[in-house]
């Protein structure tokens with residue numbers, strides 16, 4: 369396991385362990401996001417070990433730069449993802465519904481670790497990695513439809529003008545007085561020449 373967030377149970381003392389880590393997005397496979405670019409990810413974790421169980425909690429802090437979906441301006445959103453995970457060896461797994469243990473559960477036996485929906489990570493061997501869980505916690509904090517502000521008026525779909533800083537008559541033209549349209553075109557053309 370070459371994951372950057374791998375911990376060996378034997379290296380964690382019983383009780384409270386702290387870890388401060390800085391990771392490049394690439395180390396968490398978050399570098400090639402289609403919807404934005406992440407800054408360095410700063411993790412501040414507390415690992416509380418009680419015999420074989422480890423309770424991992426803390427935060428992953430970063431920021432993501434994206435384009436506003438309305439006006440294309442760059443928007444930077446702070447990321448503050450909460451991490452909370454109970455880590456246990458497979459041997460301690462009991463499934464109350466099926467009663468199946470580790471020996472009969474093929475799915476579990478084939479993978480080195482498996483995280484349940486309730487936030488419990490089961491692992492086999494001497495070490496476990498929380499990089500998948502951290503990646504997911506960060507990923508869900510990234511806005512799917514970023515806007516520079518809720519009031520962003522976006523770009524005009526006809527002429528492409530940024531309606532936050534300028535205005536156009538495209539809407540009025542659509543609604544259709546052709547005489548007005550011609551006049552407006554004339555005004556715009558004159559305006560263009562002036563601004564050149």
Ligand SMILES: [Zn+2]
Nearest residue numbers: 436439516520
């Ligand atoms: Zn915008």
Ligand SMILES: [Zn+2]
Nearest residue numbers: 524527536538
């Ligand atoms: Zn327009």
